[in-house]
Amino acid sequence: MTAPKRRKARANGEGTIYQRKDGRWEAAGYVLAADSTSKRVRVYGSTRREAADKLTEKIADSNRGLPVATSDSTVGDYLTYWLGSVAVHRLRENTHTRYATCVRLHLIPGLGTKKIARLTAKDVRTFLNRLRISCQCCTQGLDAERKACCAIGECCRKLLAPSTVTYVHSVLKSALEHAVREDELPRNVARSVKAVAPRPRRFQPLTAAEARQFLAAARTDKLQALYELALRTGLRKGELLGLCWEDIDLTSGTASIRSSLQCTRTSGLSRLPTKTRASERRIALPMGCVQSLTIHRERQEKERAVAGTDWQDKDLVFTTPTGSPLDPANLTRRFRGLLDRARMRRIRFHDLRHSTATLLLEQGVDLVVIKELLGHAHIGVTAGVYAHVRLRLQRQAIETLNDALPRPDDDPRVPPEAAAVR
Template structure:
């Protein structure tokens, strides 16, 4: 009787040193693990998951390749402070506009790292986030950030000023944390985004008081004596944003056809100073019709700009912008805000923001019965729901007027004789 043949030994796939390990879990998923450069400069073991062996191995290989190039890789074992630092410098910086990234970085530095920075990313819970946000709402920021010690005021002298963050700022901090943790979920570092399980009270929308039709006429009359009269008129008649107005080039205008193409927005950034950037959203890049009054005033403005060009001589900066300084350079948005405040004083009008000219345009158009979809296209909103939400109070007032008008028509004392015949079909 021959002895049974033993099964051949299983061949293991040869792996190079540093490639990590790949194996199948009991739940059917594949897990790959290896050592990479962490955000704090040390080497840590990272785990990734996939539906197939190749999927998990490819994810691990990508992280190891980044690590070999000297790029830190966030791990679930990192503290939240290390992870946020990595996320800002390696992920968010490539996806956000520069000014947005600057605001995110300030939010992380002032609030998230001091409040949650020592927590492990993998051990962060919804309760931790909720407790942090509650503390953020109720804590004096002068005390938290140590500002009172330098100025020798507030808590440093035993008289807390109770300077708390607004509900809007707390919501913003929460949204930054959600964005960072969402990336960890996409990278398979976390099974879920615990910050999304925390519900915050939606801040009340900022109330604005747009100009009435009478105030708008008063504003335009006062602006006629200003060098930038055409800018103010274009802002009020079209609802363009301040950055869009300041970033408008002559090549964007077709004064013969009466149209304008909105392609860029002038913004001040920390790295480049005043520079034209893409519009706020893709929907903001749009083609609009120019009012006849603006076409005439812009033609006159172009002639005056040619005179300024000759006066400036070699000192003229040929930026190609429609609205410039007397030397042809771009207008600073902050200076524009100050000029606007001075104009309101000359017009003896109440103080409003420059952005409220945009709200005034939409409100006046709604009150004239213009369709909401037309206003949405003119303003460059991404969705009509944004337009409807911002101007809900105006629509409600118009509904009230319509209902009252119908009530007058149905009143027994109206004495109207233009009722349709009883047999007429009403569609």
């Protein structure tokens, strides 16, 4: 009698699952790779079900035409897959665009041909060191297009800013971190490379006297309420431009920050949710802001009446004469014009936010309160950005204590012999 054929545990195309000697379960199957070929992928789990579920998910993505990264992918292939299939769903459009530019200009040219499974910390360190000292005109071939730099034998030494090199490093770490989560890599080698901390960007906040001068100059400007809010509450430019009347309660003197106006390639000017949960907050409005907002609302109602049917009712607080959103670039130009008319030194619009925090710190306001007002995710961010202010305040405090506790030999009320005994 012929023995019956053994039934397959899994159907064709579903891959294989077996337990390794170390106790973990390994599942393997063929999927669509980032380079459009069919390649074998392996996933791991602490149980058979976990490994099977991971493999099923990858095969399902492959059947839908989504490429899946494999351990023998090149860094360039994996970065392309990660940008198109993973990061695009997790990042804001402008952030994704910056990531894509970073990958295209720096990561793929520098590391793209290396196998991701064979990438080492030394490879990453060598790449970053080379990136720091390479002229970007020569590296990107711009010298040939412009007939300058190395094309004429005179390198301009246009180097990347240290902050840009740090950003490239962070993008690579994010991509490899996802590879670790997908069991394509045992560890993130980019994290083993110590980043060179870039020198913090210097900003020039307004002094108290300059802040008063700025507010006085803003009184004759149509956007007085916006400048008042920027300097008195520290709101970001996007938060100011995305503010709606429904977010403001002039009776109780509060404002809810829920959105930010952003300019993207696909949607143009549009209101988006705040970048982080901490940025979504409710703040108290100073009396000066309540008064200027009340005047601003009356002026806007007159503009609405003049515009008639041309008015675009988006409920925005700060708009053009027809109700459409204000362009951030136009606001920057208007802000510079205001500084020039007031004969004040040039600062960035974002320095108004720094001015708010600096002036509050100098008035002795607790760092936790400032963190909540600015919408920082962690108090370490607030403490780090304004460390120089805190150091100055510490020095003032120490000097104040020193004045209160003079040395005995400096105190005319203490006899010299008594000071000597002490």
